[in-house]
Amino acid sequence: MTRTSQLTRSSTAWLAPLRRVEPGDVMTFRDATHRRQWFEQRLEPLMDRLYGTALRLTRNPDDAEDIVAEAVVRAWTRLDKLRDPERFDAWLFHILTNTFISEWRRRQSRPRAAADSDTAAPDDLDADGFTLFQQLHQPFLLWWGSLEDQFFNSLLQEELQEALDALPDPYRVAIVLVEVQGYTYEEVSGLLGIPLGTVRSRLNRARSLLQKRLWQQAKEVGMAAGHTDKGGQKP
Amino acid sequence: MSPRDLSCEEVIERLFDYLDRELDHQQTADIERHLSRCRDCFTRAEFEKRLRARVAASGTVKAPPRLYRRIGSLLDRFDDDEPDRSH
Numbered sequence: 290m291t292r293t294s295q296l297t298r299s300s301t302a303w304l305a306p307l308r309r310v311e312p313g314d315v316m317t318f319r320d321a322t323h324r325r326q327w328f329e330q331r332l333e334p335l336m337d338r339l340y341g342t343a344l345r346l347t348r349n350p351d352d353a354e355d356i357v358a359e360a361v362v363r364a365w366t367r368l369d370k371l372r373d374p375e376r377f378d379a380w381l382f383h384i385l386t387n388t389f390i391s392e393w394r395r396r397q398s399r400p401r402a403a404a405d406s407d408t409a410a411p412d413d414l415d416a417d418g419f420t421l422f423q424q425l426h427q428p429f430l431l432w433w434g435s436l437e438d439q440f441f442n443s444l445l446q447e448e449l450q451e452a453l454d455a456l457p458d459p460y461r462v463a464i465v466l467v468e469v470q471g472y473t474y475e476e477v478s479g480l481l482g483i484p485l486g487t488v489r490s491r492l493n494r495a496r497s498l499l500q501k502r503l504w505q506q507a508k509e510v511g512m513a514a515g516h517t518d519k520g521g522q523k524p
Numbered sequence: 525m526s527p528r529d530l531s532c533e534e535v536i537e538r539l540f541d542y543l544d545r546e547l548d549h550q551q552t553a554d555i556e557r558h559l560s561r562c563r564d565c566f567t568r569a570e571f572e573k574r575l576r577a578r579v580a581a582s583g584t585v586k587a588p589p590r591l592y593r594r595i596g597s598l599l600d601r602f603d604d605d606e607p608d609r610s611h
Contacts, residue, residue, distance in 0.1 A: 295592040325603060328599075332595075336591070336592065337584050338583060339587070340585055340587035341582065342583045344585050345583055354588070354594065357591060358598060361599075362595075365598075365602060422571045422572070426568070437574075444578065446578070446581065449578055453579065464579065467544055469583035473545075493540075500575075
């Protein structure tokens, strides 16, 4: 590792590879320093993804930091239970997800929060089946390039994040778990404790809502000026 | 199961299942065969892939320095509190 860890308090060089464990065995470390170095060496490259994922799930920088810090501490205290060191990344992200879900459920159990999180803005209620592609696609190639290319070239990451963050909780969480974290529908069903059909319907709704918001943003910046909405969708 | 020629409607209906890797090997092969032959469906699939990649990228955000410091300090506290775990 060439760069200095932002986490360690000592700058001792990496000492030795972890002893590979047999099935049923637990990971062992030569000493506490070795354990800490092993953990930090794997944690540091994941920090931006951990924070970004937590930010998309919570929508709030302070909450995201809380979730990441809690997940990292949980992982640190349970490190001896990690069976396969190669699975450290997936294991840590799983802890992060469960940490978020526990907190989310706790907040949802508050009557006002639950009501807020499940309510879509009135404008969103007619978004079912909306596809951005239908709005942008031209069956012929324009001389300056396709509208799809123009859309992607002008779409700022901040705008996309804003559109994601604007999704009501159940839809945002579903799309982040699948498209950002790569969970299968069955895993999402297990994590959230909802039927598989509900996972599918939330994902469909999330995608329609997201694409409709992106289309509205594109129109606001004049990208689709003079371009009429297709498919009978409201502008 | 033998390969099956899918209609454009069937492909679009299963497109997100395909992109989310929720289909079995045969269904995936059927979709990919159709995409290799149908320009319209291929274009749609590429559009959704590009958007999906942008959504995935939104899950990476520079972690603030104070978060590094906070975690470092939490781990220090555990190191100080816990007995040596070495075996």
